[in-house]
Amino acid sequence: MLKLNVTRDDKLDDIIITEDTSIELNLVNCNKDINIDVMDNMCLEVFELDINTKNKINYNLRENSRVIVNKLARDNSDITTVKIDGENASLKYYSSIMNYKNNEYTFKTIQSKDNTESIVVNHCINFTNNTFKFLVDSKINKKMHNCYSMQDNKIIDLGNGHNYITPNLLVDSEDIEAEHSAYIGKFKKDVLFYLMSRGIKKEDAEMLLTKGFLLHNMILTGGEETDFNSFIDNNYNN
Amino acid sequence: MLKIDKLTAKIGDRKILDKFDLEIQDGEIHAIMGPNGTGKSTLSKIIMGSNDYDIKNGSIIFNGEDITNLEVDERSRKGIFLSMQSPISVEGVTNREFLRTALNARSNEPLGLFDFIKKTEQNIKDLDIKNDILTQNINDGSSGGERKKNEVLQIKVLEPSFIILDEIDSGLDVDSLKIVCDNLNKYKEEHPKTSILIITHYSRLLDYIKPDFVHKMMDGRIVETGDVSLAYEIDKSGYGEIDA
Numbered sequence: 001m002l003k004l005n006v007t008r009d010d011k012l013d014d015i016i017i018t019e020d021t022s023i024e025l026n027l028v029n030c031n032k033d034i035n036i037d038v039m040d041n042m043c044l045e046v047f048e049l050d051i052n053t054k055n056k057i058n059y060n061l062r063e064n065s066r067v068i069v070n071k072l073a074r075d076n077s078d079i080t081t082v083k084i085d086g087e088n089a090s091l092k093y094y095s096s097i098m099n100y101k102n103n104e105y106t107f108k109t110i111q112s113k114d115n116t117e118s119i120v121v122n123h124c125i126n127f128t129n130n131t132f133k134f135l136v137d138s139k140i141n142k143k144m145h146n147c148y149s150m151q152d153n154k155i156i157d158l159g160n161g162h163n164y165i166t167p168n169l170l171v172d173s174e175d176i177e178a179e180h181s182a183y184i185g186k187f188k189k190d191v192l193f194y195l196m197s198r199g200i201k202k203e204d205a206e207m208l209l210t211k212g213f214l215l216h217n218m219i220l221t222g223g224e225e226t227d228f229n230s231f232i233d234n235n236y237n238n
Numbered sequence: 239m240l241k242i243d244k245l246t247a248k249i250g251d252r253k254i255l256d257k258f259d260l261e262i263q264d265g266e267i268h269a270i271m272g273p274n275g276t277g278k279s280t281l282s283k284i285i286m287g288s289n290d291y292d293i294k295n296g297s298i299i300f301n302g303e304d305i306t307n308l309e310v311d312e313r314s315r316k317g318i319f320l321s322m323q324s325p326i327s328v329e330g331v332t333n334r335e336f337l338r339t340a341l342n343a344r345s346n347e348p349l350g351l352f353d354f355i356k357k358t359e360q361n362i363k364d365l366d367i368k369n370d371i372l373t374q375n376i377n378d379g380s381s382g383g384e385r386k387k388n389e390v391l392q393i394k395v396l397e398p399s400f401i402i403l404d405e406i407d408s409g410l411d412v413d414s415l416k417i418v419c420d421n422l423n424k425y426k427e428e429h430p431k432t433s434i435l436i437i438t439h440y441s442r443l444l445d446y447i448k449p450d451f452v453h454k455m456m457d458g459r460i461v462e463t464g465d466v467s468l469a470y471e472i473d474k475s476g477y478g479e480i481d482a
Contacts, residue, residue, distance in 0.1 A: 194326055194376075197286050198340040198392060199314035208339060212330020212375070 017042045027053050038065040047224045062086035070218040071095045074235045079106040087113045096214035097124040104133040111140045117148040126161035139170040147176040154183040239264045239433045245296030254280045256458035269436040272455035273477045278437045282404045286320040287313045319398035321389040323405040328376035361394040382409025402435045407443040419446035441469040
């Protein structure tokens with residue numbers, strides 16, 4: 001597995017994927033341009049653990065390429081743009097953010113070829129009274145056929161934060177399927193009651209729900225699952 | 239075991255329990271029957287500690303201790319278990335994480351994975367539950383019957399001393415009802431001091447789990463107490479024709 005640990009002063013070249021690849025990204029305190037180009041017929045999976053970043057991340061997906069990103073971050077104001085530029089290309093992007101400061105997370109997909117799909121799941125837990133924004137655009141260009149686009153955005157407020165979601169679907173074609181959803185709220189009261197009714201303290205119940213919420217849907221194997229769980233442990237109310 | 243003394247509870251302006259009295263001794267099985275909306279499920283949630291309701295008067299004493307103002311999790315750790323009428327699903331939390339966290343909350347020593355598997359394996363078989371239940375999210379995609387079996391699995395793993403069964407028979411087919419009740423009866427045999435409060439609409443459940451006392455509940459209070467024959471009488475005649 002290609003493994004990249006990047007901090008503020010590290011230089012990072014463009015990444016061109018010419019064979020099936022897994023990348024582990026650990027980005028800490030940085031503000032960089034990161035370009036990842038996935039060539040025809042290639043599969044890429046990314047496991048990304050970030051702390052305090054404002055990166056501009058650009059993906060370019062070529063024909064028949066497959067990209068799965070599992071991203072867990074603390075305090076993230078990245079701007080991510082995914083251009084799906086090849087027929088039959090597919091994106092599955094799962095971002096989960098633990099928010100403690102004022103942050104604005106921007107995500108854009110642009111589908112410009114037929115038979116493409118983008119599935120984008122953005123989850124955030126805002127632990128404080130600071131502001132968090134999800135700005136999410138899913139664009140499908142004119143005259144596209146048989147495309148699918150889905151974006152699911154949720155923010156759980158554990159402080160008294162100011163939370164915003166802008167879930168845009170920008171679609172100008174009839175032969176596509178597109179859906180979006182947005183939710184801002186607390187953990188459901190009846191769920192907390194259920195867990196606590198089995199003897200679990202409120203703070204432990206919230207921790208269980210936090211992990212479930214942040215890691216739900218991600219596609220993690222044993223090693224990554226341990227790393228992602230540890231990341232939450234290390235950054236939970238800390 | 240449990241003494242509820244003149245408990246009055248409201249939700250908004252509506253009185254749900256009205257000077258409600260009930261006493262259950264160690265090892266006893268009680269059943270409460272009553273029409274819809276009479277406060278049976280509310281009673282179960284109030285005993286468990288739900289803060290959806292305002293307790294206006296009265297007290298709940300459990301094993302000699304006033305628990306009226308205790309939090310839900312504290313009541314559970316003291317031995318109270320509410321098997322819910324409609325167990326909810328919990329996204330992203332597996333049964334394994336859930337049960338291990340609940341077990342660890344009861345103990346100073348964290349339970350190892352091997353001991354946890356030993357504790358759950360036979361119970362899963364006894365309840366005829368799918369093998370992969372521990373790695374599944376809580377009740378995610380489960381049928382009503384599977385959810386009720388999961389409630390009984392939790393009882394057998396957490397070993398409470400006072401169990402409230404809120405319509406455990408709803409959503410269960412005949413075979414599943416028998417499995418659930420056989421497991422509860424076995425648990426009761428192995429834990430003879432455990433007390434059970436059954437909330438049900440139908441006497442068929444009481445054919446499987448024999449109560450020592452049956453109470454008829456109307457308008458937030460118990461209006462009649464008898465043995466199991468009261469349940470059959472209610473089944474036959476309804477609630478309206480039995481004198482309060």
